[in-house]
Amino acid sequence: MDDKNSDEILSRRRAIRLMMKGRRPCEILKLIPRSRVWLYKWQRRYEELGWAGLENYSRRPHRSPQEYKADTRALVLNLRRRLARSSVGLVGARALRHEILKRRLLRTVPCEATIKLWVKDAGLTTSVPPAPEKSYYPVPHFAPETVWHLMDWTARYIEGGQKVFAFHTVEAQTRGLTETIRPSKTVASVIAHGVEVWQQLGVPDFLQLDNDSAFTGGEKTARRFGAFVRLCLYLGIELIFIPPAEPKRNSLVESVHGLWATSFWDRNHFRSFAQVLRQGRKFPEWYNHHYCPPALAGLTPAQAQQKAKRQRLTKAQARGLPQHLPVTAGRVHFIRRVAPAGEIRFLGETWRVGKRLIGQYVWATVVTHAHRLEIYHRGAERGTPHLVKTFDYEIAEPVHKLWPEFRRHRQRPSLLKIL
Numbered sequence: 001m002d003d004k005n006s007d008e009i010l011s012r013r014r015a016i017r018l019m020m021k022g023r024r025p026c027e028i029l030k031l032i033p034r035s036r037v038w039l040y041k042w043q044r045r046y047e048e049l050g051w052a053g054l055e056n057y058s059r060r061p062h063r064s065p066q067e068y069k070a071d072t073r074a075l076v077l078n079l080r081r082r083l084a085r086s087s088v089g090l091v092g093a094r095a096l097r098h099e100i101l102k103r104r105l106l107r108t109v110p111c112e113a114t115i116k117l118w119v120k121d122a123g124l125t126t127s128v129p130p131a132p133e134k135s136y137y138p139v140p141h142f143a144p145e146t147v148w149h150l151m152d153w154t155a156r157y158i159e160g161g162q163k164v165f166a167f168h169t170v171e172a173q174t175r176g177l178t179e180t181i182r183p184s185k186t187v188a189s190v191i192a193h194g195v196e197v198w199q200q201l202g203v204p205d206f207l208q209l210d211n212d213s214a215f216t217g218g219e220k221t222a223r224r225f226g227a228f229v230r231l232c233l234y235l236g237i238e239l240i241f242i243p244p245a246e247p248k249r250n251s252l253v254e255s256v257h258g259l260w261a262t263s264f265w266d267r268n269h270f271r272s273f274a275q276v277l278r279q280g281r282k283f284p285e286w287y288n289h290h291y292c293p294p295a296l297a298g299l300t301p302a303q304a305q306q307k308a309k310r311q312r313l314t315k316a317q318a319r320g321l322p323q324h325l326p327v328t329a330g331r332v333h334f335i336r337r338v339a340p341a342g343e344i345r346f347l348g349e350t351w352r353v354g355k356r357l358i359g360q361y362v363w364a365t366v367v368t369h370a371h372r373l374e375i376y377h378r379g380a381e382r383g384t385p386h387l388v389k390t391f392d393y394e395i396a397e398p399v400h401k402l403w404p405e406f407r408r409h410r411q412r413p414s415l416l417k418i419l
């Protein structure tokens with residue numbers, strides 16, 4: 001019996017049994033509230049096919065007018081394999097469809113969704129398995145006095161094809177925002193944005209961001225500290241790099257990107273980068289002084305910032321930053337999910353954690369002045385964080401002490417308290 005419509009099938013069987021007992025249609029329909037058409041339909045079906053005829057039939061047509069021949073599917077898959085072997089080019093559904101149209105290989109070209117389905121069914125695409133639901137993500141827990149920033153960028157195109165990058169940094173406690181508009185996302189752009197942030201919002205204790213090469217310094221050279229990482233260490237800022245391909249871990253600043261797009265970018269039409277710069281101040285001004293984030297209970301970010309004391313980077317300190325930054329004593333953190341091989345990777349190196357933690361998130365911390373890598377794990381929200389492994393982490397250059405002017409007036413929290 002069809003589980004999806006079992007009551008209906010039971011009603012059909014009951015009606016046929018009543019007819020077999022000689023009950024009249026009007027009597028049957030008083031007991032089973034249906035129409036005469038319904039009753040005669042199932043009587044005819046029973047006479048033709050017996051009790052099996054009372055089951056539900058699939059409504060799927062025997063032949064689909066949009067069904068493609070096996071030859072069409074084979075042609076698309078063979079084209080996908082040839083493009084994959086090419087030294088340059090794309091192999092996505094859009095690229096395949098464009099190639100078919102360009103070469104006039106088919107009279108009727110399948111849509112992108114159909115091509116994606118064929119390629120997936122043929123096993124020609126692979127996807128990274130998502131983290132198991134049981135994997136606890138170690139969201140950092142900071143004391144109220146600890147200053148925590150989140151940084152990211154988003155991009156749009158203006159008329160003529162020029163790309164515009166909007167850098168956003170949000171303070172987690174006050175929701176204060178600093179925005180800069182840049183023509184590129186180079187390291188110089190990131191540094192310029194950071195310096196402006198730290199003069200406006202203050203120098204944070206921790207800064208969370210993704211693994212963009214402009215932030216990390218790239219993965220091509222092992223154990224290479226990029227210019228932005230060096231700058232943060234120089235100012236006593238501890239960086240927290242979220243797992244690759246998991247932007248939801250930066251949801252606070254990602255939500256600002258969406259707000260920026262809907263409340264500012266989509267409401268305007270820009271013809272030049274200069275025009276974007278002229279009007280670009282409108283969004284952070286509105287956000288900080290008029291927008292009331294739900295977390296602030298009716299306050300604007302500007303009002304929340306008035307109640308918070310922050311150690312800001314002065315203009316003299318900004319001008320005095322060295323052009324060639326050393327590696328400074330401090331900590332750099334990487335949150336990673338342990339791969340199927342029991343390993344994690346960051347800054348161009350792979351580290352073995354252990355197969356018992358496959359699929360789990362770990363917190364890897366480079367302690368520059370101790371030349372040590374520490375890996376921590378916390379299995380659940382109520383669980384106790386613990387040190388899993390330590391490794392030697394030699395840095396092939398002198399590690400300088402933190403300048404007194406950038407030291408915090410309070411002791412840094414231990415990692416066990418953060419986790």
